[in-house]
Amino acid sequence: xxxxxxxxxxxxxxxxxxxxxxxxxxxxxxxxxxxxxxxxxxxxxxxxxxxxxxxxxxxxxxxxxxxxxxxxxxxxxxxxxxxxxxxxxxxxxxxxxxxxxxxxxxxxxxxxxxxxxxxxxxxxxxxxxxxxxxxxxxxxxxxxxxxxxxxxxxxxxxxxxxxxxxxxxxxxxxxxxxxxxxxxxxxxxxxxxxxxxxxxxxxxxxxxxxxxxxxxxxxxxxxxxxxxxxxxxxxxxxxxxxxxxxxxxxxxxxxxxxxxxxxxxxxxxxxxxxxxxxxxxxxxxxxxxxxxxxxxxxxxxxxxxxxxxxxxxxxxxxxxxxxxxxxxxxxxxxxxxxxxxxxxxxxxxxxxxxxxxxxxxxxxxxxxxxxxxxxxxxxxxxxxxxxxxxxxxxxxxxxxxxxxxxxxxxxxxxxxxxxxxxxxxxxxxxxxxxxxxxxxxxxxxxxxxxxxxxxxxxxxxxxxxxxxxxxxxxxxxxxxxxxxxxxxxxxxxxxxxxxxxxxxxxxxxxxxxxxxxxxxxxxxxxxxxxxxxxxxxxxxxxxxxxxxxxxxxxxxxxxxxxxxxxxxxxxxxxxxxxxxxx
Numbered sequence: 110x111x112x113x114x115x116x117x118x119x120x121x122x123x124x125x126x127x128x129x130x131x132x133x134x135x136x137x138x139x140x141x142x143x144x145x146x147x148x149x150x151x152x153x154x155x156x157x158x159x160x161x162x163x164x165x166x167x168x169x170x171x172x173x174x175x176x177x178x179x180x181x182x183x184x185x186x187x188x189x190x191x192x193x194x195x196x197x198x199x200x201x202x203x204x205x206x207x208x209x210x211x212x213x214x215x216x217x218x219x220x221x222x223x224x225x226x227x228x229x230x231x232x233x234x235x236x237x238x239x240x241x242x243x244x245x246x247x248x249x250x251x252x253x254x255x256x257x258x259x260x261x262x263x264x265x266x267x268x269x270x271x272x273x274x275x276x277x278x279x280x281x282x283x284x285x286x287x288x289x290x291x292x293x294x295x296x297x298x299x300x301x302x303x304x305x306x307x308x309x310x311x312x313x314x315x316x317x318x319x320x321x322x323x324x325x326x327x328x329x330x331x332x333x334x335x336x337x338x339x340x341x342x343x344x345x346x347x348x349x350x351x352x353x354x355x356x357x358x359x360x361x362x363x364x365x366x367x368x369x370x371x372x373x374x375x376x377x378x379x380x381x382x383x384x385x386x387x388x389x390x391x392x393x394x395x396x397x398x399x400x401x402x403x404x405x406x407x408x409x410x411x412x413x414x415x416x417x418x419x420x421x422x423x424x425x426x427x428x429x430x431x432x433x434x435x436x437x438x439x440x441x442x443x444x445x446x447x448x449x450x451x452x453x454x455x456x457x458x459x460x461x462x463x464x465x466x467x468x469x470x471x472x473x474x475x476x477x478x479x480x481x482x483x484x485x486x487x488x489x490x491x492x493x494x495x496x497x498x499x500x501x502x503x504x505x506x507x508x509x510x511x512x513x514x515x516x517x518x519x520x521x522x523x524x525x526x527x528x529x530x531x532x533x534x535x536x537x538x539x540x541x542x543x544x545x546x547x548x549x550x551x552x553x554x555x556x557x558x559x560x561x562x563x564x565x566x567x568x569x570x571x572x573x574x575x576x577x578x579x580x581x582x583x584x585x586x587x588x589x590x591x592x593x594x595x596x597x598x599x600x601x602x603x604x605x606x607x608x609x610x611x612x613x614x615x616x617x618x619x620x621x622x623x624x625x626x627x628x629x630x631x632x633x634x635x636x637x638x639x640x641x642x643x644x645x646x647x648x649x650x651x652x653x654x655x656x657x658x659x660x661x662x663x664x665x666x667x668x669x670x671x672x673x674x675x676x677x678x679x680x681x682x683x684x685x686x687x688x689x690x691x
Contacts, residue, residue, distance in 0.1 A: 233338050240345050241333055245360050246326035247287040250370065252377050262377070263288050264550065269506050270378045279308035279320075280372045283327055290331050298331050318351050319365050364392035364402065371405045375412075382416075385409045400433035411442045422446060437463035441476035448480055456480065464493075471497045478510070487518045505549040509556065512542030516559055519566065536563050554589040558596045565604050573600060591627045594618025598631070612638060612655070619662065635659060 242249060256262045266284055286301035305324045313320040325344045332341035348360075355361040371388030374381035386409035392402040407429035410422035426443040429436060440463045444456035460477045467473045478493040494511045501507055516539045522532055540563050547556050561576035577597050585593065594614045602611035615631040622628050635655050642652035 237333060237338055237341055237345065240349075241326075241330055241341070243360055244326035244329065244345070244348060245323055245366050245370065246330055247283060247323070247373065248327065248330040250373065252284075252287065252373070252381065253291070255380055259288070259291055261552070265378055266376050268504055270376055277372055277376075279305045279312065279324070280369065280376065282308060283324055284373060284376055286327055286331070290334065295331055295335055299328070302328050302331070316365060319361075319363055320369070322348055322351060322361075322363075322366060323369050364395040364399070367392040368399075368402055368405060371402075371409070375405065375408060378412075382409055382412045386413060398432060400429070400436070403429040403432045404436055404439055407439050408442065411446065414446070423450075435466070437467040437470060437473045438476065441473050441480070445476060445480055445483075448483060453484070457484075469500060471500050475507075475510070478514075482514060482517075487514055487521065490514050491518070505546045508542045508549075509546035509553060512539050512544075512546060512556075513559070515539035515542065516563065519563070533567055536567050539563055552583075554585060555592060557583075558593050561600065562596055565600050570604060573604070587621050588625065588627075591618045591621040591625060594621070595627050595631055598634070608638075612651075616658065632659065632662065 253259065253262055266288070267281075282301045282305035286298040286305065289295075289298040289301060302324055305327075306321060309320045309324065310317055325347045329341045329344035329348070332338070332344065352361050355363075360366075367388045371385045371392065374385035374388065386406060389402050389406035389409060393399065393406060396402060403425070407422065407425040410420055410425040413420050414422050423443070423446060426439055426446065429439045430443065433439075440459045444459040444463075447453070447456035447459070457480070460480050463473050464477055474493050474497040478490040478497075481487075481493065482490040491511060491514045494507055494514065498504070498507050498511065515535055519532060519535045519539060522535060540560060543556055543560050543563070546553060547560060551557075557576045557580035561573040561580070564570070564572040564576065577593070577600065580593050581597075594617050598611045598614035598618065601607045601614065612635065615634050619628050619631040619635065636659060639652040639655040639659070642649040643656075646652075
């Protein structure tokens, strides 16, 4: 019995050594050929199966010997040990072949039973990273290239860029997983990827494997960054098994993959739209009648129409509708384009049809509201956006648009000489929605100055001053800063009756961008100041200084004497509509 116990202890030591070696090799993902005890067959099995077989053999032998099983004879014990020896020998042969016997001639001492030195951690990491770089994944698409901040990127993807959200849940889950990973929220990222896999199974059951390749690649990247290389390798292998069916190791040229990349880039917006268009064009080359691919190309073309070089999206939009007449969002985009081309009747008919068939689709509602806003029907535009708000009550972009539409309504009613009570009610609605947007995202340019002007409109000058100063404290792009100088100058002139401060801000604003519409407005205001003053005193120093300043801005300006003849009758510069930037 003592002899058996001693032999059992030896087997335990062997078990630990072999299994540790097998685990290290498993991370390298070698494949081995093993002889199966008791048969004449030799077969190739994945290493995880080899590991399982070896482990089971050792555990069986160990259990029998530990409990003194009389049925465990010397021959059976020897067969188990021999199988482990064969496994180990083949692992070492494959290791040396794959690594080119990198230790040969290095001068390093090696043991008779190689351990971790033969399969170092860095080798595992480097070989895995090489595989990861070949995957089609959010981690290899440079999605945040050129972004100012991850916050701006997330805000645009999750709240601003909207199209057919109900149809691309897996796409959104993958993007959210990427964002959460970038924030260090790795477990949340893995949960998003799990949800993405569920959506793919439900939405694309017949193409689940190919449609899952991007999600599996994202899984692998997240696990890699967590240092869980074995888990990362599992997902790399899942990708590899699918790709090998198409004679490719880690990526395949699939229109479905091109399409997924296209939708992802469309969601990211901005500088990704051109690349998105290329993805959909590539997918359509292989399947020109696919409605989903055609819709993606149509949306990308519509967005790029406003960027040089101008692209006519009419044909892609019409083709997308022909292939899928139920795509109501694309109908709205076509309507907006037709409206710009003065084909308003067809555009309105398309919008009415889209709203009738998709009355709760927020992307359709927002597009329709934009069309009616352009048409001048502010009441209907506001009604539609408020309807969308019931579905998305916390969407700050909806609040922003509604607030801006109410502001436009204020200007409209004021211009028509509407009742003061109605005007104040509209101002309150505008302030409520714009304030909600500003509190959620203080980076909205112009919203602060909108709020300031609206508060000034109802005599709340302290609140107006607060929002103006809040805007001046921001790092604004030149155009936004110029608009702010124009509005604050108007506030000082019309509400505060402070001419000097108004002139100062008009002067500062016109220096920023002389060719802009706002710059021209401020130049005209400064010219009128000079004309009025010179009509009263042709030697007025402030007027002469202004003329000299304007002369520097525009060398072609006519002489001051001729300009002075255009002075206003009353000299009253205060217009009825103080919010109108005239």
